[in-house]
Amino acid sequence: MKAAILEKYNKKKYHLVIAELKKPTIKENQILLKVKAAGVNPVDILIARGQIKILFPYKLPLIMGNEVVGEVVEIGGSTTKFQLRDRVFARLPLQDIGAFAEYVAVDEEALAKVPDYLTDVEAACIPLTALTAMQAFALLNIKKGNSIFITGGSGGFGAMAIPLAKYFGLYVITNGNAESKERVLDLGADIYFDYKKQIVLL
Numbered sequence: 001m002k003a004a005i006l007e008k009y010n011k012k013k014y015h016l017v018i019a020e021l022k023k024p025t026i027k028e029n030q031i032l033l034k035v036k037a038a039g040v041n042p043v044d045i046l047i048a049r050g051q052i053k054i055l056f057p058y059k060l061p062l063i064m065g066n067e068v069v070g071e072v073v074e075i076g077g078s079t080t081k082f083q084l085r086d087r088v089f090a091r092l093p094l095q096d097i098g099a100f101a102e103y104v105a106v107d108e109e110a111l112a113k114v115p116d117y118l119t120d121v122e123a124a125c126i127p128l129t130a131l132t133a134m135q136a137f138a139l140l141n142i143k144k145g146n147s148i149f150i151t152g153g154s155g156g157f158g159a160m161a162i163p164l165a166k167y168f169g170l171y172v173i174t175n176g177n178a179e180s181k182e183r184v185l186d187l188g189a190d191i192y193f194d195y196k197k198q199i200v201l202l
Contacts, residue, residue, distance in 0.1 A: 068124065
């Protein structure tokens, strides 16, 4: 299979190499996916620059990519949640990334079925931001009726965090650029500040 490989860290000029590798062999608790789409995120840049190697010292060469959408093509012996040809997505475990490849082996617990209304490309944009938002809400111990300030509501994280916050019954205050105001309000934000013109005092 073909895969995009990081061969060495470089803070200024990193690049990936397309290499030919063996298709992954799955463990009993894993699912083999034929990759249909993969998300590209700031964390991929941080990894390529070596800026998080103190936390996650990856062994190079490394298949890059953290978010994946794929079709189930092989099922581990102890897995029970998915069937062949299911369309699933995941934010791959940090210690075992590799979405930029034709196939990837994923722990069953990291996977979820993709809703029919999402295309492969749309679905590939969801897992990392959605899980980040859900983890933040859990740490904050949110309750219906609480107010929350989500900084950078006009960015990719805000596009996921704001609808989720509204789903949980939160009053959402956010900021961003003036051009994105109506789009972000349509996502459910209650108050929107133009960060170039307004100072937010909470």
